[in-house]
Amino acid sequence: xxxxxxxxxxxxxxxxxxxxxxxxxxxxxxxxxxxxxxxxxxxxxxxxxxxxxxxxxxxxxxxxxxxxxxxxxxxxxxxxxxxxxxxxxxxxxxxxxxxxxxxxxxxxxxxxxxxxxxxxxxxxxxxxxxxxxxxxxxxxxxxxxxxxxxxxxxxxxxxxxxxxxxxxxxxxxxxxxxxxxxxxxxxxxxxxxxxxxxxxxxxxxxxxxxxxxxxxxxxxxxxxxxxxxxxxxxxxxxxxxxxxxxxxxxxxxxxxxxxx
Amino acid sequence: xxxxxxxxxxxxxxxxxxxxxxxxxxxxxxxxxxxxxxxxxxxxxxxxxxxxxxxxxxxxxxxxxxxxxxxxxxxxxxxxxxxxxxxxxxxxxxxxxxxxxxxxxxxxxxxxxxxxxxxxxxxxxxxxxxxxxxxxxxxxxxxxxxxxxxxxxxxxxxxxxxxxxxxxxxxxxxxxxxxxxxxxxxxxxxxxxxxxxxxxxxxxxxxxxxxxxxxxxxxxxxxxxxxxxxxxxxxxxxxxxxxxxxxxxxxxxxxxxxxxxxxxxxxxxxxxxxxxxxxxxxxxxxxxxxxxxxxxxxx
Numbered sequence: 001x002x003x004x005x006x007x008x009x010x011x012x013x014x015x016x017x018x019x020x021x022x023x024x025x026x027x028x029x030x031x032x033x034x035x036x037x038x039x040x041x042x043x044x045x046x047x048x049x050x051x052x053x054x055x056x057x058x059x060x061x062x063x064x065x066x067x068x069x070x071x072x073x074x075x076x077x078x079x080x081x082x083x084x085x086x087x088x089x090x091x092x093x094x095x096x097x098x099x100x101x102x103x104x105x106x107x108x109x110x111x112x113x114x115x116x117x118x119x120x121x122x123x124x125x126x127x128x129x130x131x132x133x134x135x136x137x138x139x140x141x142x143x144x145x146x147x148x149x150x151x152x153x154x155x156x157x158x159x160x161x162x163x164x165x166x167x168x169x170x171x172x173x174x175x176x177x178x179x180x181x182x183x184x185x186x187x188x189x190x191x192x193x194x195x196x197x198x199x200x201x202x203x204x205x206x207x208x209x210x211x212x213x214x215x216x217x218x219x220x221x222x223x224x225x226x227x228x229x230x231x232x233x234x235x236x237x238x239x240x241x242x243x244x245x246x247x248x249x250x251x252x253x254x255x256x257x258x259x260x
Numbered sequence: 261x262x263x264x265x266x267x268x269x270x271x272x273x274x275x276x277x278x279x280x281x282x283x284x285x286x287x288x289x290x291x292x293x294x295x296x297x298x299x300x301x302x303x304x305x306x307x308x309x310x311x312x313x314x315x316x317x318x319x320x321x322x323x324x325x326x327x328x329x330x331x332x333x334x335x336x337x338x339x340x341x342x343x344x345x346x347x348x349x350x351x352x353x354x355x356x357x358x359x360x361x362x363x364x365x366x367x368x369x370x371x372x373x374x375x376x377x378x379x380x381x382x383x384x385x386x387x388x389x390x391x392x393x394x395x396x397x398x399x400x401x402x403x404x405x406x407x408x409x410x411x412x413x414x415x416x417x418x419x420x421x422x423x424x425x426x427x428x429x430x431x432x433x434x435x436x437x438x439x440x441x442x443x444x445x446x447x448x449x450x451x452x453x454x455x456x457x458x459x460x461x462x463x464x465x466x467x468x469x470x471x472x473x474x475x476x477x478x479x480x481x482x483x484x485x486x487x488x489x490x491x492x493x494x495x496x497x498x499x500x501x502x503x504x505x506x507x508x509x510x511x512x513x514x515x516x517x518x519x520x521x522x523x524x525x526x527x528x529x530x531x532x533x534x535x536x537x538x539x540x541x542x543x544x545x546x547x548x549x550x551x552x553x554x555x556x557x558x559x
Contacts, residue, residue, distance in 0.1 A: 005365055018436075019377065021396060029395035230389075237384050
């Protein structure tokens with residue numbers, strides 16, 4: 001084995017140890033709720049907790065709402081930019097990249113300051129702001145996925161074909177463009193889902209009963225259950241991103257970043 | 261549609277484009293723009309505006325001067341140090357691993373496994389990541405226990421997961437995978453011919469790296485480091501969940517300001533957030549500038 005191969009393996013193994021040990025430790029810790037033996041007690045306690053299901057459902061519903069609205073905002077806009085206003089593409093790219101520049105804690109700070117007297121005074125206002133913030137967080141992933149998807153299909157030909165068959169613009173968007181973007185849409189959806197389900201910063205600072213704040217709250221009163229939650233959360237992320245990677249195979253799409 | 265289009269003089273084309281600008285096509289962007297303004301640009305702008313206002317709404321620079329308070333200066337210092345340290349360590353370590361799966365000749369199965377894992381791990385952050393490291397290196401953690409059993413007490417030797425170096429170790433869990441995801445394609449872009457050409461001219465391996473590969477990779481290496489810096493600088497959830505808000509970072513300070521006006525000065529809170537945006541925007545601008553330089557070589 002030459003030196004280059006040796007060092008390649010060396011750093012790989014060192015990195016693998018660093019990546020794997022915390023996973024093993026978390027799983028191990030989550031199984032130690034009963035003294036002296038391994039058990040699934042921590043998981044049972046979590047599944048017995050009605051707050052777990054409430055917060056999980058809350059986050060899942062919010063994620064689905066954010067995904068649907070993000071699709072409705074981005075697809076027609078990206079379609080319009082591709083078809084009619086290609087010169088606006090850099091503007092769109094800049095706008096959809098802004099969520100990377102504005103940290104979540106700053107975004108929620110600005111939202112609270114801007115809407116404290118209006119939206120936040122109503123019962124559902126907090127949830128509306130949370131969903132809006134998640135839509136903003138989804139922009140970089142959603143726009144990039146959809147933009148790449150639109151480059152791959154010839155939307156001008158599709159549009160002209162549909163129009164020559166008598167379709168109005170709603171039919172074009174919802175029955176021609178949307179179905180042809182399936183992979184891109186699902187791609188953006190699953191990344192958004194993974195991000196929203198683990199998101200803590202915005203939900204906690206808007207005092208919303210989401211899954212992230214629930215996880216954090218649990219850690220102040222319980223010892224082993226947080227590890228079980230971390231395992232569940234990791235499995236969830238793994239599932240969502242795994243689907244994205246299956247969908248994206250061969251398209252060369254990559255996505256980076258997440259909720260810090 | 262119009263066959264004469266190619267033969268039109270450029271000036272006329274420009275004039276026509278200008279005229280087309282006056283069309284109502286931009287109305288199609290309105291829903292997105294309204295949303296982006298309402299929930300992204302307006303909140304961001306309000307932070308900028310309010311940074312320059314006192315409590316009565318008059319113009320002032322006092323908030324920016326107040327940023328010199330010792331606890332704020334120290335929050336910025338610690339945030340920047342943490343981001344720098346995790347960016348450099350994560351960048352170097354990630355580079356070495358990305359090198360292994362690209363140029364280094366590790367098997368393809370290892371490559372795809374590592375890239376898949378990196379995709380997941382770069383998204384595995386926040387509260388669950390903090391829990392994972394508490395289970396690993398916390399006082400009751402597995403590795404702490406192992407080291408205890410061979411006679412090394414981490415916590416007696418000054419280590420504490422809930423301080424700077426604990427956070428550093430934890431942040432690396434998303435910084436290294438992010439580096440691998442970004443650098444693997446850049447390293448793939450190093451052409452075999454470049455190396456062969458260098459070797460034909462009598463260059464040794466270290467000379468090839470010193471004079472050919474590293475200069476070509478430098479923009480993407482620096483760019484990655486900057487991205488990692490911003491990534492760590494904006495982080496809130498991981499640090500909060502790990503330390504319970506007990507570490508003095510800018511993001512934590514802003515969170516405390518939201519929860520209960522910890523600085524007892526709303527304007528100062530805005531200035532604090534403004535400083536964060538300025539640093540983030542500066543680093544991303546630098547990143548995209550370096551990106552353009554790289555794509556020139558690797559395009």
